[in-house]
Structure formats: structure tokens, C-alpha cells
Amino acid sequence: MNENLKSIFYPLLLLGGLLVLWVFAVRNWGVPNYILPSFESVLGALHRGYIEGAYWKDFGYTLSSMLLGYVSGCALAFIMGMMFAEFRWLERLLYPFVLGLQSMPKVALAPLILVWFGFGIGSKAVMVALVCFFPMFINTAVGLKATDPSLIDLMRAFSASRLQILMRIKIPSAASHIFAGLQISIVLGLIGAVVAEFVSSSHGLGYLINNATTTLDTSTMFAALISLAVIGILGSQIIKFLQRKLVFWENDNDTQVAA
Amino acid sequence: MIQEGIPTMSGELIFRAENLGVTYQSSRGPTPALENFSTEMAKGEFVSILGPSGCGKSTLLKVAAGLLTPSSGVVELAGEPITGPRRDVGIVFQQPTLLKWQTVLDNVLLPIRTLGMDLEVGRARAHDLLRLVELENFERHYPHELSGGMQQRVGIARGLVHDPSLLLMDEPFAALDAMTRENMMIELQRIWMETRKSVIFITHSIPEAVFLSSRVLVLSHRPARILKDVTIDLPLPRTQETLGSARFAELCSELRAMFSQTKK
Ligand SMILES: Nc1ncnc2c1ncn2[C@@H]1O[C@H](COP(=O)(O)OP(=O)(O)OP(=O)(O)O)[C@@H](O)[C@H]1O
Ligand SMILES: [Mg+2]
Numbered sequence: 001m002n003e004n005l006k007s008i009f010y011p012l013l014l015l016g017g018l019l020v021l022w023v024f025a026v027r028n029w030g031v032p033n034y035i036l037p038s039f040e041s042v043l044g045a046l047h048r049g050y051i052e053g054a055y056w057k058d059f060g061y062t063l064s065s066m067l068l069g070y071v072s073g074c075a076l077a078f079i080m081g082m083m084f085a086e087f088r089w090l091e092r093l094l095y096p097f098v099l100g101l102q103s104m105p106k107v108a109l110a111p112l113i114l115v116w117f118g119f120g121i122g123s124k125a126v127m128v129a130l131v132c133f134f135p136m137f138i139n140t141a142v143g144l145k146a147t148d149p150s151l152i153d154l155m156r157a158f159s160a161s162r163l164q165i166l167m168r169i170k171i172p173s174a175a176s177h178i179f180a181g182l183q184i185s186i187v188l189g190l191i192g193a194v195v196a197e198f199v200s201s202s203h204g205l206g207y208l209i210n211n212a213t214t215t216l217d218t219s220t221m222f223a224a225l226i227s228l229a230v231i232g233i234l235g236s237q238i239i240k241f242l243q244r245k246l247v248f249w250e251n252d253n254d255t256q257v258a259a
Numbered sequence: 260m261i262q263e264g265i266p267t268m269s270g271e272l273i274f275r276a277e278n279l280g281v282t283y284q285s286s287r288g289p290t291p292a293l294e295n296f297s298t299e300m301a302k303g304e305f306v307s308i309l310g311p312s313g314c315g316k317s318t319l320l321k322v323a324a325g326l327l328t329p330s331s332g333v334v335e336l337a338g339e340p341i342t343g344p345r346r347d348v349g350i351v352f353q354q355p356t357l358l359k360w361q362t363v364l365d366n367v368l369l370p371i372r373t374l375g376m377d378l379e380v381g382r383a384r385a386h387d388l389l390r391l392v393e394l395e396n397f398e399r400h401y402p403h404e405l406s407g408g409m410q411q412r413v414g415i416a417r418g419l420v421h422d423p424s425l426l427l428m429d430e431p432f433a434a435l436d437a438m439t440r441e442n443m444m445i446e447l448q449r450i451w452m453e454t455r456k457s458v459i460f461i462t463h464s465i466p467e468a469v470f471l472s473s474r475v476l477v478l479s480h481r482p483a484r485i486l487k488d489v490t491i492d493l494p495l496p497r498t499q500e501t502l503g504s505a506r507f508a509e510l511c512s513e514l515r516a517m518f519s520q521t522k523k
Contacts, residue, residue: 150356156343157324157350158421160373168372172360249359249401 037219045223059227061203062193065121066231069128070189074182077133081140086166102138106131107195114200124196124204131192132185136178143177144170176250179243186235190228272338273425273457274300274323279332280482281318292318294482296332300474305451305458307468309518310478316461317353319483320427323459324350336425346374349423351431353461355410357402363389363413364398370421381420388416391446393439408434415443419450426458432467444470448496465518469510470497477517487517 019039025031026038033041049055084091084098110127117123147170155165171178197206205224212220244251279296282289292315300306310316321327322334325344334341336348349370357366364385371381389395392412402410411434418426432440448471451458462468468475469491477487491510493501501507 150352150354151358153321153326154352154356154369155373157326157348158370158373159344159346164373168369169358172358175360247360249403 034216034218037222041219042222042226045219046226049223049227055205055208055223055227058204058208058224061121062197062205062228063231065124065196065204066128066189066193066235068121069125069130069192070132070185070235072125073129073132073189074136074185076129077136077181078140078178081137082144082166084137084141085144085170086162098137102134106134107192110192110195110199114196119200121203124193124201127196128189128192131188135184135188136181139177139181139184140174143174146177147173175247176243179239179247182239183236183243186239187232190232190235194228271302272299273302273304273336274298274459275333275335275338276319276322277333279319279322279334280330281315281322281327282330291482293322293329294484296483296485298476298485298488300457300459302337302457303455305460305471305473307460307462307472307475308478309462309465309468309475309514310483311480312463314478314481315483316478317429320350320429320459320461323425324348324427346421347424349418349421349426351414351418351426351428353429353433355402355407355414357410357413359402362399362401363394363405366402366413367416367420369417374421376421384420384422385416388419389413392416392443408436408439411435412439412443422454424456426456428458429461430463431460433463440467445498447471452496465511465514466502466507469493469507469514470501475514477514487514489514 022036023039026033026036037045050059084094106127109130113127113130114123117126144166151169151173152165155169160168193204194206194209197204198210201207201210205227208224209221212218212224275298277297279293280291281293282291296315296319308316308319318327322329322341323336325336325341325348336345358369361369364382367385367389368378368381370376371378371385386395386398389398392415394409394412394416397405397409402413405413411431415428415431418428418431432443435443444467447458450456451471458471460468460471472491475487475489475491476485477489478484479486489510493504493506493510
């Protein structure tokens, strides 16, 4: 069996084992449904949700707040990270504040953000943008600053402008860092979206989970969790794909990172 | 190719250093790489620099390229103090220093792009130069698909593509095999004679220096001083026969004697 097949087959084997264990646990060992739903009831919830269509609206809500926040948060972080790396005075000015904000758990800001940005999808997107911002910002700034100085000398020797050095040398050099930021931000962004929905929302997968607590409806919780995982995995895979295509020159030392 | 004499008759200076000093500052304290270094170089000269490893040759080249500001002294290019990199200077670094994300052709075209020169003209020159360095079939390859010697040759083509009047070369042939090296030497000599460029050429190879140069400077250990300044009077163009001539051997052993003193 080749390496690729193995890397698909082994996890599938484990997944199968866990599913069997699950089915057994519920059927034969009498684990109650409000602790662990039966496999069939989770499938039933997924069927109700996505075949009959009950969850699509919530799925769409979480996905759109996620996308909106992710794109704007990452774009802003990229620009800010670039300015930070390019202008020494800006770094001096802002560094302590960045450090302070970074060490604050961003999800703790969720209630405040709801107060400031309302209870609609806007506040959810802001929450996502906020948690996406820092990993992207730090990675961009660090990546740009880690550019091989001999490449910068090369550009300077040929009278390149500062903008040319940034666009032609620093950004390509930082590409792997930038993609690492994009990758981490997917996972963190999802956390942000769900937390914001927990705090106050009547839509979204986070809301479904939160709402199901009142009735101990664990099968809905499981179905929503699976949906969130799907968004996360798809997002990571898209980023990974883009990275392979765009940062092609570093594919040799491409390691399989868990997303 | 009929050309006689060494083309250094203009008398105009292309490079001048007076009491040049460069000291690197690091956490382990200051390292003087050049101290009270003075020399002059006329337009059209081909000056080779020989010296022990770590004596300050690359440092001198970086100062001439305007990449490194001297700690003391005066440096001038064509009569003007060096304040930064200049458009009519080409440089070949000791390391290939290629952009991994660009093809060989785009790497060679880099100076054309940064200097805002005509891309079509640049492309034609890049094709010619890549043929010259025997890489015409690798234009669309990426650097990681090339060997070290091939990468270095891309760097050579890039240093020449914008037709600079002063060429700074830091051990450009060090990574090449003997055959390619000999071809490159002959081609570089041809380019120098045809275009009357000034060349500062760093090397560890005495025969290479003698074959190519109109003048050879032998430097001491760090901080570098000029131990010997030898004018190479071999007639031009130099050929395979030159390599076997008595005068060539004489010059080589003279320099070797000088060079071995630096090793102590
Ligand atoms: N960026 C730097 N920071 C600190 N010290 C440096 C730096 N670059 C060079 N040096 C020191 O300056 C001295 C001269 O370096 P340089 O690179 O000019 O040597 P070189 O003559 O080109 O040697 P080689 O033949 O090995 O290439 C060396 O002793 C080195 O330790
Ligand atoms: Mg050197």
C-alpha cells in the first residue's frame, strides 16, 4: 500500500472502530441517550437537518458570519502586519498594545461586541474577525521580517524601490507564514462564530447546540458539531490547496500539519 | 576579434578608495574587515582580487555596490562618492541568490524589471546571455531544479543583463566544473573586450586571475591591505595557448609566492 493510501486508510480504520464502539456503548452497555445519543438518532438528526432541510438556514448563518469575519479579519490583519513590518516607528508605537490585546482571551470580548455591534450577524462577523486577526497579523509581520537579507541586498543592488522589494521579495518569502496564519484563523474563526452565537443568537449552528441543552437533545448537538467540523475541515483543505498552488516552490518540505 | 593592448587608456577613474574602513558590529564585538584600504582603478580595467578567506573581499565589493556604508574613508565611483546602489553597476554575488518563486528567465530579467528598462530588449539579451552560460534549455525551470553551478550561472547572466558599465563579481566561477569554467573565462574576456566594461573580479584561483585581468591585487589577512599590485602584461585576447605560455606560468608562480605568504 503506498503512503497516500495509508494516510487515508488508517484514519478510516480508527473511525470505523470508534463508530462500532459508539454503537456498542449505546446498545449493549446502556449509556443513556442524554449522555450519548445513538448513532441512528444522530443520522436521523442529520437527515432531518440536511435532507429535509431544517438546518440549512443555521448552517448558512454560521458559514456566512464565518466567511465575512474571516475574509475581513484576515485582510485587515495582512495589511496591518505589512505596515508593522515595513514601518519601524509604527511597530514601536503599537507593539505594547498589540501584546496586551494578544494576551487577552478574545472570546471574553463577545458580550461587549454584541453590545457594540448589535445582535445581528454583524456582531458575529466582528467576533470572527477579531479572533482571526491576531494569528494572521503576527504571522504576516514575522514572515515579512524573516526575509533573507541577501535577497534584499540583491534587490537594492539593482535599484529596486521599496514597493518592489515588498511585492517581489518579502511577500513571496513570507508566503508560508501567511498561509500558516490563514490556516490557524479558520479554526479560531469558527470558535469565535460559535461563542458569539452562544452569547446571543437565534440562528446558527452554535445556537442549535446551545438551544438543545434545554431539552438534553444530544443528537442535535452531535449533528451540529459534525456540521461545524465539516466547515472547519473544508476551510482548511481549501487553504491547503491554495497554498500548494501558490507557494509551489516550498512543496518539497511540505509537512502534513493537523488542521 | 582583433583588439590589441589593454583597454585602460582613458585614464579616467571608475573606482577609488582612500583610507576605507569597514567594521562590522555584532554582539561579540566589532570586527574590522577593512582598515585604511586605498586603491584606484581606471575605467576599462579588469581587476582581480586575490586574498585569504575572510579577509574582506566580499565586504569591499559590497561597498563598491553601494550596499554597505563604510565606517570611515572615501569611496568613489566615476568620481562621485558612493551613496547607494547605482543603475549602471552589475553584481554577481558569492551565493547564487535567486528567487525561488521565479523561473530562470524571470530571475535573469529581474534587473530589467527593477530598473524599468524595456522588457522586449531585456528578453532578447536574457536569451543571449542564457545561451552564453549554456542554460538556454532551462529558461522555464525553477532554481530548485538546477544544480549549484547552474544556479551560479543564472546569477552571472543576471549580473550582465542590463549591460552595466561596471561589473562586480564575487567568485562567480567557484562552483563550476573545469570545462565550463574555462568557457566562462573566455566568454567573460570577450564581453569585457567588446564592451569595455570595468570589472572587479574576486577569485581564489590564481590562473583565473592572471588569465582574465589587467591587474591583480593580492590582499592580506583581515583587515585587508594590498600586499601586491601586479599588472598583467599578457597580450589580448588571451587564449588556450596563453594558458600554456611561459609568461603565464611565471606570473602565476609570482602571485602564488605572494599568496602563500598571506597564509602564515
Ligand atoms: N554581516 C557581517 N557581520 C559581522 N561580521 C561580518 C559580516 N560579514 C562579514 N563579516 C566578517 O568580515 C570579515 C570579512 O568578510 P568577507 O565576507 O568580506 O570575507 P571574504 O574575503 O569575502 O571571504 P571569502 O573568501 O571566504 O568569501 C570576515 O572575517 C567576517 O567574519
Ligand atoms: Mg567572500
